[in-house]
Amino acid sequence: xxxxxxxxxxxxxxxxxxxxxxxxxxxxxxxxxxxxxxxxxxxxxxxxxxxxxxxxxxxxxxxxxxxxxxxxxxxxxxxxxxxxxxxxxxxxxxxxxxxxxxxxxxxxxxxxxxxxxxxxxxxxxxxxxxxxxxxxxxxxxxxxxxxxxxxxxxxxxxxxxxxxxxxxxxxxxxxxxxxxxxxxxxxxxxxxxxxxxxxxxxx
Amino acid sequence: xxxxxxxxxxxxxxxxxxxxxxxxxxxxxxxxxxxxxxxxxxxxxxxxxxxxxxxxxxxxxxxxxxxxxxxxxxxxxxxxxxxxxxxxxxxxxxxxxxxxxxxxxxxxxxxxxxxxxxxxxxxxxxxxxxxxxxxxxxxxxxxxxxxxxxxxxxxxxxxxxxxxxxxxxxxxxxxxxxxxxxxxxxxxxxxxxxxxxxxxxxxxxxxxxxxxxxxxxxxxxxxxxxxxxxxxxxxxxxxxxxxxxxxxxxxxxxxxxxxxxxxxxxxxxxxxxxxxxxxxxxxxxxxxxxxxxxxxxxxxxxxxxxxxxxxxxxxxxxxxxxxxxxxxxxxxxxxxxxxxxxxxxxxxxxxxxxxxxxxxxxxxxxxxxxxxxxxxxxxxxxxxxxxxxxxxxxxxxxxxxxxxxxxxxxxxxxxxxxxxxxxxxxxxxxxxxxxxxxxxxxxxxxxxxxxxxxxxxxxxxxxxxxxxxx
Ligand code: SF4
Numbered sequence: 001x002x003x004x005x006x007x008x009x010x011x012x013x014x015x016x017x018x019x020x021x022x023x024x025x026x027x028x029x030x031x032x033x034x035x036x037x038x039x040x041x042x043x044x045x046x047x048x049x050x051x052x053x054x055x056x057x058x059x060x061x062x063x064x065x066x067x068x069x070x071x072x073x074x075x076x077x078x079x080x081x082x083x084x085x086x087x088x089x090x091x092x093x094x095x096x097x098x099x100x101x102x103x104x105x106x107x108x109x110x111x112x113x114x115x116x117x118x119x120x121x122x123x124x125x126x127x128x129x130x131x132x133x134x135x136x137x138x139x140x141x142x143x144x145x146x147x148x149x150x151x152x153x154x155x156x157x158x159x160x161x162x163x164x165x166x167x168x169x170x171x172x173x174x175x176x177x178x179x180x181x182x183x184x185x186x187x188x189x190x191x192x193x194x195x196x197x198x199x200x201x202x203x
Numbered sequence: 204x205x206x207x208x209x210x211x212x213x214x215x216x217x218x219x220x221x222x223x224x225x226x227x228x229x230x231x232x233x234x235x236x237x238x239x240x241x242x243x244x245x246x247x248x249x250x251x252x253x254x255x256x257x258x259x260x261x262x263x264x265x266x267x268x269x270x271x272x273x274x275x276x277x278x279x280x281x282x283x284x285x286x287x288x289x290x291x292x293x294x295x296x297x298x299x300x301x302x303x304x305x306x307x308x309x310x311x312x313x314x315x316x317x318x319x320x321x322x323x324x325x326x327x328x329x330x331x332x333x334x335x336x337x338x339x340x341x342x343x344x345x346x347x348x349x350x351x352x353x354x355x356x357x358x359x360x361x362x363x364x365x366x367x368x369x370x371x372x373x374x375x376x377x378x379x380x381x382x383x384x385x386x387x388x389x390x391x392x393x394x395x396x397x398x399x400x401x402x403x404x405x406x407x408x409x410x411x412x413x414x415x416x417x418x419x420x421x422x423x424x425x426x427x428x429x430x431x432x433x434x435x436x437x438x439x440x441x442x443x444x445x446x447x448x449x450x451x452x453x454x455x456x457x458x459x460x461x462x463x464x465x466x467x468x469x470x471x472x473x474x475x476x477x478x479x480x481x482x483x484x485x486x487x488x489x490x491x492x493x494x495x496x497x498x499x500x501x502x503x504x505x506x507x508x509x510x511x512x513x514x515x516x517x518x519x520x521x522x523x524x525x526x527x528x529x530x531x532x533x534x535x536x537x538x539x540x541x542x543x544x545x546x547x548x549x550x551x552x553x554x555x556x557x558x559x560x561x562x563x564x565x566x567x568x569x570x571x572x573x574x575x576x577x578x579x580x581x582x583x584x585x586x587x588x589x590x591x592x593x594x595x596x597x598x599x600x601x602x603x604x605x606x607x608x609x610x611x612x613x614x615x616x617x618x619x620x621x622x623x624x625x626x627x628x629x630x631x632x633x634x635x636x637x638x639x640x641x642x643x644x645x646x647x648x649x650x651x652x653x654x655x656x657x658x659x660x661x662x663x664x665x666x667x668x669x670x671x672x673x
Contacts, residue, residue: 015520016520016521016524017517017518017520017521018396018397018496018521020496020633020635022614022633022635022636022637022638023635023636023637026637026641027266027614027615027616027638028615028616030238030239030266030616031238031267031279031281031282031284031285031616032281032285033241033242033245033284033285033288034241034242034245035242035245045636045637045641068517069397069517070396070397070430073396073397073430073496074332074427074633074635075331075332075633076239076330076331076332076334076346076347076348077238077239077348078239078242078330078348078349078350079349081348096397096400098397098400098430099400099401099430099432100332100346100347100348103347103348103351103364104348104349104350104351107348107350107351108350117517162364163223164223164224164225175350175354175362176246176250176252176353176354176357176358178362179227179354179357179358179360179362180357180358182218182219182227182360185218185219185227186218186229186358186359186360189218189229190229190359193229194460194461194464195457195460196453196457196458196460196461196464197231197322197325198231198232198259198319198320198321198322198325198451198452198453199258199259199451200232200257200258200259200260200261200299200320200451201257201258201299202450202451
């Protein structure tokens with residue numbers, strides 16, 4: 001996993017609540033057996049509409065998605081995270097994320113930032129007033145800043161992320177190698193498991 | 204202080220606990236299917252890692268599998284590749300697989316319980332959000348992403364962030380004609396699609412205790428639609444009776460030891476939940492959704508709500524968008540909504556009791572002209588049982604299509620899809636835009652309502668049929 005320290009890019013406002021993973025990446029895309037090539041499936045149905053915000057020339061190349069509440073609800077498909085990343089998003093800001101989506105995003109180095117809805121509204125207004133507004137998501141300072149490319153930021157808000165997840169992201173650490181350091185603990189647990197626990201292989 | 208059921212099961216699986224780190228939990232059962240596993244096996248291959256516990260891992264094919272002509276090669280090459288990838292991965296890594304055509308094949312959440320693999324007090328994971336289904340046995344069951352699938356394959360553990368606890372207590376008895384599906388739809392409408400976020404929900408109370416295992420699975424299945432991490436029901440005599448004698452249930456002294464442990468899996472009287480919701484069963488009625496998320500539901504006797512009636516701005520906007528997508532107008536009685544398709548199946552309502560109750564409604568009646576009714580058993584075992592009871596004949600005599608087991612139109616990854624603009628009454632769990640096919644419109648309903656709707660062509664309950672026929 002790539003480390004995430006800080007990212008600055010333009011933001012795109014997605015004024016919709018309850019954006020479920022079926023909208024982020026429809027099921028027929030899930031037949032692929034790779035982790036890449038999902039960019040064209042991202043919000044596929046909505047992108048058919050020329051008015052959809054991602055189709056607006058003003059937001060082309062934006063890398064911070066400013067989403068409404070309850071983003072990423074529904075299925076556990078990690079393809080939703082890959083699709084956002086394949087398209088070029090580095091961070092998503094929302095007032096509430098679905099749990100599985102959030103876990104998936106952090107495991108892949110897509111930073112999901114929770115800010116109060118009022119702050120998200122303020123960011124929406126800023127990037128709508130000026131699509132060139134730069135949004136910085138700073139994982140070291142735990143801060144989101146936005147404003148014109150030069151000069152003091154017009155918007156600053158701090159966010160929280162649990163220390164462990166932050167450490168893993170900052171260092172780009174892969175969970176499996178961390179866990180495998182605890183091999184002795186796993187083996188000890190296995191040795192003490194009751195015999196009546198189910199096994200998929202009989203006999 | 205006492206502990207809740209969820210906390211007890213969690214505590215019994217902690218491999219490692221350290222300050223400032225998520226607990227590392229041991230996973231008792233890992234279920235795999237073709238959609239969310241290929242990239243995980245790929246990761247193992249790249250790192251040169253084996254599957255740590257093939258004896259705690261099992262795979263089946265469900266999402267892509269056709270429900271017609273299953274003996275012919277799969278037409279869609281991409282679906283075929285995905286199934287072949289699973290077969291190769293399972294062969295390479297030594298994982299037990301039930302492929303299309305096998306007697307144990309079916310929707311992963313139907314297969315685990317019917318084999319007796321899902322047991323009280325276990326941790327169950329699957330790269331599928333409806334893993335919450337298995338909580339009906341008092342298991343702690345989580346849907347996970349593909350990175351986590353790889354993590355469990357490699358280590359049989361998962362680092363898990365702590366959860367909060369919620370009790371949903373359903374007092375009294377469900378009125379006649381009101382099912383587990385109606386109950387869970389009503390719960391989601393009450394707490395909202397984000398209401399369960401961060402929580403493990405324990406369903407309890409008299410009405411829940413009286414439910415069969417299959418009905419409890421329907422409820423736990425949809426916990427995720429309320430945003431919850433998992434849903435659970437405390438194991439009891441109903442649970443033990445369901446498990447006894449199943450292929451992977453403990454036997455002899457193992458059974459006794461297991462039951463003794465299972466009986467301890469109850470929330471202590473002095474345990475405190477972080478949130479409590481109380482529902483009076485007597486106030487419930489058949490429930491259907493009108494919108495594009497499972498929280499947008501109402502009793503069948505109600506009207507399509509006016510978006511202006513929602514106080515919350517984002518809910519109002521969501522309702523406006525939903526009505527536009529669904530092609531509905533505020534104030535329209537739900538009972539007047541005309542459907543083209545009825546789907547009975549999925550891991551929510553594709554088990555034998557669901558098929559029995561739908562068959563009972565259509566028995567001796569006919570599916571309305573212009574309506575197609577698809578009946579898709581949740582697994583091959585469910586299909587065989589239904590055939591033994593003659594349910595397939597009841598369905599086909601009524602004009603319904605009897606299909607092979609799989610996820611089918613629950614998400615339309617196989618050829619079973621809605622055409623743009625088509626409207627369904629579906630016993631599945633998600634009414635998201637395009638879920639059952641691009642441009643398709645979904646109303647979530649119980650098997651009974653689905654069957655009655657097939658007969659009238661409009662959203663209906665079985666009681667409506669009787670009134671109409673008198
Ligand atoms: S039946 Fe539907 S919800 Fe259940 S596993 Fe299959 S696709 Fe998912």
